[in-house]
Amino acid sequence: MHGGEPAAPVGRRDRRGMLMWWGPRALFVVGAVVLVVESSRGVPLLELYAALGFFGVCSAVFVGRQLGSGHEPGPGGRVPRWLLRAGGLLTTSGVVVLVLHLAGVEGDALPLVGSVLLLLGLGWFIEAWRGVEPGRPRRALLLWGAALMALTAVVAVIAALVLPEAKGGLYVGLLIGLGAALFVCLPLSLNLLSEWGVRLLRARRSAAGPGAGVGVIGILGLVVTAAVVLCCLWLVQRDWVLSAVLVAAALFLLAAIVSNTHADVALVLAGLCLLAAAPPEHRHPQALDPAGGQRVLVALGDSYMSGEGASSYFEGTDDGGRNECRRSPSAYAVGLVAAGPRFDRVLFLACSGARTYNVNPRSGAGRSRVQPGEPGTQIDQLKGVVSSFHPALVIVALGGNDAGFAILGEACLAPGDCETRRSLFLNNLPKVRQDLIATYRSLRQAVPADVPIVAVPYPQPIAAAGRCSGVALTKAERDFIRTFVEQIDTTMRQAADTAGITYMAEMKDSFATHRLQLCERRKGAAGVNFLDIETVNGLAAQRFSPAKWLHNSLHPNERGHAAMRDTFTAWLDAHPELLPPAPAGQAQATVLPAAEPEPLCGMTDDAVNAHCRVQLRAWELEQVRGGWPWLLLVLFGLAVVWAACIAVFGLLPGSGGSYRDPRSSARAR
Structure with missing residues (x-):
């Protein structure tokens, strides 16, 4: 009789833990489904904004839970198998849907549905990858992130050199390769390198002791972040509103990537679906x-x-x-x-x-x-x-x-x-x-x-x-x-x-x-x-x-x-x-x-x-290609902002909680 008394509280804790772990995730998926369905229908703006607001609430609950509970996948740093399986299923489904669309299969919503499935799948893969052995600045994160970043750069350079003259199958293949590099490899590399950088900074602060303070890197990160915010305000004051919006969007997206949450997935998904808005x-x-x-x-x-x-x-x-x-x-x-x-x-x-x-x-x-x-x-x-x-x-x-x-x-x-x-x-x-x-x-x-x-x-x-x-x-x-x-x-x-x-x-x-x-x-x-x-x-x-x-x-x-x-x-x-x-x-x-x-x-x-128009298009392309120094300058600026976000998140204490599959917790007990 007495031996069974502790079982009830433990069972309740298991059920509560499972609800707290599964609830926000399920809510996020429901919000995404509602937003995708409404966007695919091409609904009026008010209806789309209502769906976007619902998705925003669902995302805030999920991201808030992630920030508050950490990302430890389970005992011993093991990733839950279901997370990898779900990520693989979603990613594969997204790729299949997009391939069907490119192959000419009819379906107005195929591009949006395929993109969202791919986005969710990659998000869950990244969550699993970034959650392995939490707290340790693992070299694997650095190596894989650097390799994917290098692959993206190589594909982009090849596309810039070959794409203007490519035709037929080569042209299509280069476009597909460039899309995969920019929308798959680049986000993966940024997430992995962000996780490595945040872990490294937190490990150094932990080793320095509780009185270490912000440090030079943290100060630089805060200064750069504040400078970007002031830049946005200055652009608005100078009537460069669209430029200010783009700069602010870049800051929010880079911060979301570094945060080790699904905030980046939520931002991209919301932006993707907003493009489907049907004007009144x-x-x-x-x-x-x-x-x-x-x-x-x-x-x-x-x-x-x-x-x-x-x-x-x-x-x-x-x-x-x-x-x-x-x-x-x-x-x-x-x-x-x-x-x-x-x-x-x-x-x-x-x-x-x-x-x-x-x-x-x-x-x-x-x-x-x-x-x-x-x-x-x-x-x-x-x-x-x-x-x-x-x-x-x-x-x-x-x-x-x-x-x-x-x-x-x-x-x-x-x-x-x-x-x-x-x-x-x-x-x-x-x-x-x-x-x-x-x-x-x-x-x-x-x-x-x-x-x-x-x-x-x-x-x-x-x-x-x-x-x-x-x-x-x-x-x-x-x-x-x-x-x-x-x-x-x-x-x-x-x-x-x-x-x-x-x-x-x-x-x-x-x-x-x-x-x-x-x-x-x-x-x-x-x-x-x-x-x-x-x-x-x-x-x-x-x-x-x-x-x-x-x-x-x-x-x-x-x-x-x-x-x-x-x-x-x-x-x-x-x-x-x-x-x-x-x-x-x-x-x-x-x-x-x-x-x-x-x-x-x-x-x-x-x-x-009509070769006048052809001449003009060729001139425009040549001007774009000739502007590579400005492109490098923009990329350098984005890299500085990204590093500043890593420095700022490195100042935040790592969560002491355990972001783990409740079933793994039960098995461990």
Whole structure:
């Protein structure tokens, strides 16, 4: 009777220990599953943020338990077999899912699910590896960590040298190898070297005795950490907010890696799933249905007309891989209808990325192509419904994509000075003028002769300022962008004059008039986005494509479109003769001049002589490769911050508790 009395308390302790050990881990897995499921569905932001908050709570409980209880796996420093088996199963499953995705197996969620499984599996492997013989700075940690780091460096160098010229299977193989090195070998090496460094510092502090103090290494670690925090604050104050976010993210991630918890897994998983956020969508209002309208505004053109740059779009128009017209309710064409009685409906056909051949009718003499997800070219769509309403005014903003403005933005953000490639852009403008003339003529034929057509130029996005904080462009690059926008607008005016349509010159100064240009005020208050990271709707392959995240950059935001709406309204007030009737001679086109010679090369992928774009891509790549000293400097800075994190965590006392499998504890007793 008495001999069995201690059994109950021991049993309760075993059950409590098992609950305390398994509970936080199971909670973390549940939170990860909820977040992955919600992200895979592409849910609205509020729903995703709720899932992210739940995952954050689960992660905090698990990481807090890890920090408080240590990482000793079991008696004698043995790793629980189930931990290795679970890590192996998760890692293998993740690799299989990703291979299936690369092999073409259909499944929108495959990339996300595979990445998360691989991430969790590697996290559990690292936990087991770092938990062996706790407290001892084992040489194996140093050797394995250094070997994996060296392997990563070798693969990265080979990829940098060979990848630009590789093709076919070699190209794919190098990409896979580089991905494995950066996302598998590098995290493993950082974790192992971090564990070795923290153990070494703690062992030295323990050997020095309780009165050893912080020490020189600890002081340096604290100083560097404080310097990084101050750097983030300084960057925010100087309007380099995105840079501050990147620096802070690097600090948090490196600290999470050094902490010997699943905090790094939680951070990466949360960031990965945030990229799957589906921006809010708006239903099409009645005003977008032109049928029966008596004063319909017809809006055609590219992203500056469609409203790209806003935070939300009409449903079905921001669907990555299907329809990426990105028509926004904040676009100034929509705002003109809501602003007053001039227009009762709007036929909103403008589409992001549109070139002249996306507007031209299929039956015309020029090139014509339908954009993905659209039922026809913009003029063909207009001709199909024009008999059901009375158009009051047609506005069109077009030519920027033909001229290569989007490519210019990419080139100027690359290392090097994009101004040195100005001839590649300016030499293409005569061909753009001819294409615009043909498109304007086709548009003139598609609507009644008494309906005015207005060509709307692009507002000047950058102020002529000597200094510009927060915009990562040199003065020469900013001046060239200003010059190029002016040249595009001049080309548009010449084409409009030739085709006999109205040109609205006042729109060029819309941002300047409203003091919304970049370099005139802080980026957060400007009417133009500089670098704006925005997720997209659609397939997971599209939502996780980095090329899709910057689509809002160098485009007017809601403030910019409000200014453009006000400028257009004031212009209509100053030209009452436009609505109605059309100005005298509106339908009379001037004589078409002799065709300009074909430019040496075009700026579109499908141009007959598209090697201009190829040249520009090659130049960008060469600039990136030539910037290796800056890359080494960045890597050195990250290494210093990483070492500082190790020094700071080395100051913390090692946990005296035992982070072990309760079943192992029971067997030991």
